Amino acid sequence: MSFRALLLAGALSGAVLATGAHAADLTIGFSQIGSESGWRAAETNVSKAEAKQRNINLKIADAQQKQENQIKAIRSFIAQGVDAIFLAPVVATGWDTVLKEAKEAEIPVVLLDRDIDPSGKDLYLTAVTSDSVHEGRVAGEWLAETVGDKPCNVVELQGTVGASVATNRKKGFEEGIAGHADIRIVRTQTGDFTRAKGKEVMESFIKAEGGGKNICAVYAHNDDMMVGAIQALKEAGLKPGAEILTVSIDAVPDIFKAIAAGEANATVELTPNMAGPAFDAVIAYKASGTVPPKWIRTESKLYTAADDPQGVYDSKKDLGY
Template identity: 40%
Template sequence: MEIPAKKIHIFFIPLLFLILILSGCVKEYGSEDTENTVDENLIVVGVSQVGSESVWRTANTASIQNILTKENGYFMIFNNARQKQENQIKALRSFISQRVDYIVFSPITEDGWETVLQEAKEAGIPVILIDRKVNLSDQSLYTTWIGSDFYKEGRMAGNILDEYLTKQHRQEVSIRIVVLQGTEGATATIGRTNGFNEVAEAHENWLILEQADGEFTTAKGQEEMEMLLHRYKDIDVVISQNDDMTFGALTAIQNAGLTAGEDGDIMVISFDAVKSGLQLVDEGLVTADIECNPNQGEYVETVIRKLENNEAVAKLYFVPETVFTKENVKDALEKRTY
């Protein structure tokens, strides 16, 4: 008699964790692979996160960990890929071999997932993508995607820039723009770039001088901004595709003896809207911050509960987001937890 796949992991995972305990390989909860015994009534979920490259990513991870708890009926195995796709593929294959009930992961880049996701499909394990998307010829290899409309975010940045330039009566003046992009090939980078570029192309007076890869980190953002300031003497606007790069860019601007802000030398528009980013909006150093909502855990659980009840789920779930400026940032700052 064939044993159902969902029953196999009930026996296999406790044995696996006994081996890990005896070998001293069990890690602290939330750092790598998690804890000890599995109750047969728990839903087992393997989660692979890109890494911990930003304040936003930390908040995104917390939203998943805080909802996939034993109290809520889950056993979560968590893996930090540390920005390496090979680590993430290895983690996914580990989840498949452990016969988890669901796989949740944020892909580092869009390409290179066809083989491992085919393996998950053959094992009968639904895959839930969060934050970033994958480029596949067969869309049935994943069940659903939860995240931000990055293309819309890019257009939001372009539209808010247009509003401020109009207010300053600079519609006919040449506007010199540099863009600090995120990780090459990442969904957020692609969407925000395409959305902003589409708005920019509709303005003949907007000149994008360069789009540099800041890798979504503060250090790289500062490094790239320093080189851009050395290369171009009259930058009017910086579009920074996340707050962490913005922190580095602002340091570079200050070190160059320039000022940031709507009334300063360089206008800065950022993305993510973490609390420290919103504080810069409140101080006037950042003109606008486009929200990227990291609280995706509740959506993950909603999808899993639907699947557990054999209910249909949508292929895409967009989380709600807004644009923060000096006019509306106060209320958001009081409520921000990340």
């Protein structure tokens, strides 16, 4: 079964569950970070599709990657009296006040894709996220296995400073290469999860590391930054995927294009369907008071050139990346 077929099957099963819980009566506000990456755009598109399957009225507010916009959106949703609020937090801290307001209004909040500081854990119903430490660890382990005993200087493109997913993907990668003393992270800098910034930072890494000759591998916290980095490497006359290994996270279509072309090596998938499990959790909670687990974990998978990258690219493009 194709990736798209699996996703649609999950949506349809959710729609059946939703029918008995009167999902058509629900209005849910979603404070989305923005559209900083192809993955984020796909998450928004899939969320709309999942809501439509369940007859849920979904209101999406684009925060343009600013926390103050998200706080304003949450307060607007509270004022509208929505049934639940979804939040993809741009950073991990600074949410306590507004989430307390939602709790006082008896509006459950569900986190999507990213977590918040532990002090706020009593203020939301559940978090639907991947294990971002695990994602980074898988990336690190892949690199360690690929490099073997050879020395390897790694440059790292980090996600947005203060975002839980950036902190966790860094931590996991370091765990993945632990025990391999010859693999060293020699440069690390934020690329803000964007393609343009990833290219810009990679250009600075290349200049700092002997025109790129001292770089063995690039690790990026998301694929969009890696696509930008690949462009910078090619413009510098280097051969990503061959001379310089690449590993990143998200599994967006363009990275599969790069893998098929031999310009990228590996990516760890982050499913864009966070909303489906979140909708089902809210529906059950509203219908019968069923409290979901505090963490609903989505699955991740490592992809390389052995996984038909062109075929995966074609199937993922259908999801609106």
